[in-house]
Amino acid sequence: MKKTAKPQETAFDQVQKFYQFMNSNKLEVIEFSKDSTYIKLVRKHNNAVHQIPVFAPGAIQQSAGKPGAASKAQAPAHGGETIKAPMSGIFYRAPSPSSPPYVREGDTIKEGQVICVIEAMKVFNEIKAEFNCVIEKVVQENGKPVEPNGDLFLVKK
Numbered sequence: 001m002k003k004t005a006k007p008q009e010t011a012f013d014q015v016q017k018f019y020q021f022m023n024s025n026k027l028e029v030i031e032f033s034k035d036s037t038y039i040k041l042v043r044k045h046n047n048a049v050h051q052i053p054v055f056a057p058g059a060i061q062q063s064a065g066k067p068g069a070a071s072k073a074q075a076p077a078h079g080g081e082t083i084k085a086p087m088s089g090i091f092y093r094a095p096s097p098s099s100p101p102y103v104r105e106g107d108t109i110k111e112g113q114v115i116c117v118i119e120a121m122k123v124f125n126e127i128k129a130e131f132n133c134v135i136e137k138v139v140q141e142n143g144k145p146v147e148p149n150g151d152l153f154l155v156k157k
Contacts, residue, residue, distance in 0.1 A: 015039060080136060083153040085146040086127065089120035093142045101142075103153070107135045116152060133157050 014032075018041055022030045032039040085091070093101035093116055103115045109129045117124045133155040140152045 011037070015041070081133065081155050081157055082139065082151040083115065083127075083129065083133075083155055085118060085140075085148060085150045085152055087118055087120055087125065088145070088147050089118040089125070091140045091142065091144060091146045091152065092117045092119065092124075093138065095124075103135050103138075105135055105137055109133060109135060118146065127152070131157060 014037075018030055018032060018039060021027075022041055022043065028043050030039075030041045093103075095102070095117065102117075103109055103113075109115060110132050111129055113129050114126045115129050115135075116127045118127055119125070135153050136156055137154040138152075139154055140146055140150065146152065
């Protein structure tokens with residue numbers, strides 16, 4: 001009985017196996033190193049369409065005529081200082097979904113301390129406190145779009 005030799009696995013075969021493993025486990029990056037072989041695969045999401053919210057002045061006036069929408073279009077009725085969004089984008093309270101928030105209600109924050117991030121055009125912009133204060137209320141909902149000068153936090157100096 002003749003023994004058949006197992007064909008040698010090529011580098012392309014290895015890359016295909018890593019790619020299949022990466023897809024089946026929904027991984028963004030995979031690295032492999034053995035002897036003089038080093039493979040790194042990085043998934044890019046070019047096919048994903050990210051919509052960037054655009055807030056036109058006319059949109060606020062139009063929504064004011066709808067019942068219940070007038071309260072959203074107007075600034076919240078509160079008697080304190082607020083920290084406002086410097087740009088439009090998506091508001092996040094934490095650096096990642098598994099991380100704790102930068103600040104919580106009741107926290108005392110110092111000038112220059114990072115209080116949240118706003119994602120604009122796939123760039124995460126750290127928003128820092130411009131003055132010392134205490135966070136009284138988080139006004140903006142995590143993961144939701146914000147507009148420039150939209151209230152993020154109600155604070156007390």
